[in-house]
Amino acid sequence: MKVQVRNLDKVSILDCSGDVDLYSSPRLREALLAEIRPGGPSVLVNMSGVAYIDSSGIATLVEGLQLSRQTQTRFGLFGLRPNARSVLELARLHKVFAIFENETEAVEKIGSTSSGI
Amino acid sequence: MRIAIDSEPRLLSILRGVVRFRAQEAGFSNSEAECLAMAIDEAAANIIRHTYGGRPDALLALEVRHFADRLEFILEDWGPKVCEELIHPRSLEDVRPGGLGTFFISSFMDECTYDRDFKDGNRLKLVKYLSRKGSTCNEGSSSQSG
Numbered sequence: 001m002k003v004q005v006r007n008l009d010k011v012s013i014l015d016c017s018g019d020v021d022l023y024s025s026p027r028l029r030e031a032l033l034a035e036i037r038p039g040g041p042s043v044l045v046n047m048s049g050v051a052y053i054d055s056s057g058i059a060t061l062v063e064g065l066q067l068s069r070q071t072q073t074r075f076g077l078f079g080l081r082p083n084a085r086s087v088l089e090l091a092r093l094h095k096v097f098a099i100f101e102n103e104t105e106a107v108e109k110i111g112s113t114s115s116g117i
Numbered sequence: 118m119r120i121a122i123d124s125e126p127r128l129l130s131i132l133r134g135v136v137r138f139r140a141q142e143a144g145f146s147n148s149e150a151e152c153l154a155m156a157i158d159e160a161a162a163n164i165i166r167h168t169y170g171g172r173p174d175a176l177l178a179l180e181v182r183h184f185a186d187r188l189e190f191i192l193e194d195w196g197p198k199v200c201e202e203l204i205h206p207r208s209l210e211d212v213r214p215g216g217l218g219t220f221f222i223s224s225f226m227d228e229c230t231y232d233r234d235f236k237d238g239n240r241l242k243l244v245k246y247l248s249r250k251g252s253t254c255n256e257g258s259s260s261q262s263g
Contacts, residue, residue, distance in 0.1 A: 019133075022162040023126035052133070052151075054158055055217035083151060090224060091217055 001050075003031045011107055012041045017049030020057030028057065032064040038071045042110045046103065048079030053087060065097060074098075078106035121178040124165045124194075132179055133158050136190070139181045143188050144247055153188070153245055156225040159218035160192050160241060168196035168239065187227075187246045195238035201231050 001024035006013045012035045020028055028045075035043045045061070047053075061077070068075035076098035080088070088094045100106035120135060122128040133154040140150035161177060169175045175196065182189040222229060228244035 019130060021126070021129055021158065022165065023129060052155075054155060054162065055221060056162065058217055087155075087221075091220065 001027060003027055005031060005035065007041065008107065010041050011044060011110060013044045013046055013103070013107075015046045015049065019052040020050055020060070021052065021054045022056045025054075025056040025060045029060045029063065032060065033067065036064060036067045036071055036073045036075065038073075040071070040073055042074035042076075043068065044075075044100075044103070044106050044110060045077045046079050047077055047081070047084055050081065050084055053084050058087065058091060058093065061097065062093070074110045076100055076106055076110055078103055119178060119180040121176055123173060124169045124175040124177055125173045126162070126165060129158050129161055129165075132161055135179065135181065139183065140188060140245075143183050145188075145245070149245075152225040153190075156222045156243060156245075157190055157192070159221050160190075160243065163218055164192065164194045164196070164239075168194050168199060186248065187244055190243040190245075192241045192243070193235070193238060199231065199239045 001016060001018035001020055004015045006015065014028070014031050014035065016028060018024065032043070032045075035041070043064070045064070050057075065075055067073075078100040079102060080099060085094065085099075088097065088099075098109070100109060118135075118139070120131070122131060136154040136157045137150045140153045141147065145153065157179065161179070164177050165171065169177075175194070178191075178193045180191040180193075182191065222243070225245070226243045227246050228242070230242050232240035232242060
């Protein structure tokens with residue numbers, strides 16, 4: 001799995017690709033913890049390149065969500081493939097996360113939201 | 118078939134590949150094969166994390182048995198005995214990191230049992246029937262993967 005960070009105006013986008021599993025999820029966690037901080041930018045995770053995500057990957061996203069609430073950082077996901085979306089739905093987390101179809105929508109909505117998503 | 122790997126997280130992708138291949142070969146759909154791959158991945162990850170405490174130099178083995186109506190996946194480790202009574206899916210109402218692996222295993226598999234006669238570690242048998250309706254995969258939460 002690869003994680004690359006892009007910094008837009010007041011929004012950081014983490015582009016993830018590959019499998020997010022027990023081996024790779026610590027890399028995603030490290031990137032999330034670095035980006036989600038008090039007074040920092042909104043954070044979006046681009047999941048369009050994620051072919052597989054397991055419970056450790058989901059746990060990492062939940063940890064990011066919790067940290068975003070603590071730091072009042074806007075946080076969301078976009079570009080989920082059907083597989084990843086189904087896993088989140090099965091775990092009933094699809095309504096917990098702010099999930100957007102694509103980057104354009106995510107940046108627009110995250111940018112226009114007044115409090116932490 | 119039977120394969121054995123070191124207890125290194127980076128090798129879990131090998132197990133997933135084997136499970137997908139055998140599941141599709143046995144007649145499961147791609148989405149069902151993804152569910153099975155995830156279930157086995159979660160079970161193996163639990164062995165690495167909990168039974169072996171993250172040790173990368175221990176061994177775990179996967180055996181796949183193909184029957185006319187089902188696939189059986191046998192996972193063996195040589196760590197301390199698992200206390201079966203302590204393993205159960207947690208409530209989904211509790212939104213917190215972790216604890217979902219067992220939930221996914223029980224969602225995707227039809228049977229999940231430990232062999233109490235296996236003396237030197239743990240032997241977990243996970244069974245998926247080809248035509249059984251009602252499980253998460255067969256209902257077509259469909260594109261369920263990973």
